[in-house]
Amino acid sequence: MPLPPAAALLAWYDRHRRTLPFRRSDGGRPDPYRVWLSEVMLQQTTVAAVGPRFERFLARFPTIEALAAAPEAAVMEEWAGLGYYARARNLHACARAVAAMGSFPRTAEALRTLPGIGAYTAAAVAAIAFDEPVVPADGNVERVVARLLAEETPLPAAKPRLSAAVQGFMADDAARARPGDFAQALFDLGATICTPKTPACALCPWRGECLAQQRGIQADLPRKSPKRARPLRHGAHFLLTDTAGHLLLRRRPPRGLLGGMLELPGTPWRDAPWTEAEALPHAPIPGLAWRRLPGIARHGFTHFELEMQLYAATIPHLDPPEGTEARDRNDAVSALPTVMRRLLALAG
DNA sequence: CAGTCGTGGCG
């Protein structure tokens, strides 16, 4: 199972590399803080979604020391809308660890021990920021290599084998001379040529050396294990507003789903819909004239789907009960995760 | 290992 020459990919990359907000265009030494931040933001998140958020995050936390010094709640708020909020908690914890150490570890092995840095991110930061000869194996790289080798074993079972195989590129002098560029070349190849559905094999620098392409099965690889169906769950939430335009929010428990994020107070999420009589006891302030707003807010999570009802009430002055806080509506929207913004949209 | 953990875009 020979690997194709790295030089062909690097030559393609030198002509076709994407210009991205988190990628230096002047060829200078990448800043480890920026590389790390971009890699964490890009975990399971599209380049298009990360672009504007990357610059905004850096404007608020320009250095890793600034990030380490910030309250966790400020980091969570800056992350609002990006999803996978454990990333923000781990990012903050990692910043504090690195600040305490004085600087980033320079090897993948050492980076791997930091919070929120797994095998992929450790290799990516080591290769891009520190020129360590390792190949980060993300979804792009797994797809490219699965096709090159015509690997028929479905993911995720094939992941260890693909990750091991791709390290073989570092026996190639051309790849070892430019580990960061080689990694990013694989990303760009996967994102623009060796795409999931209909790969543009005619434009591939490795066309003719790809076993899947030779066999005509490239669009069927990598194979994936079947996924389970997502159940439907139901919730009811409460929008309490005062005459000054403040609304009442509650912070969720520090770990788990939407951990550490703000939400509109509400019922737990369960399989059965909530009747009004069942929901009202969960109101943040009992006895108010709660009225159910028309419509249902829907939101899809990774492993379940959610339908939510919204009850609203207004009082003259909001005096937040223990465990809650009052916020101006605009501040609330920017601090809330998308699922809660969708709920708030029911109120116009 | 398999389940948990968000969101937006696209075919």
Add this chain to the structure above:
DNA sequence: TCGCCAAGACT
């Protein structure tokens, strides 16, 4: 409309 997918990590 809906399933799939994206520079994965953690338990």
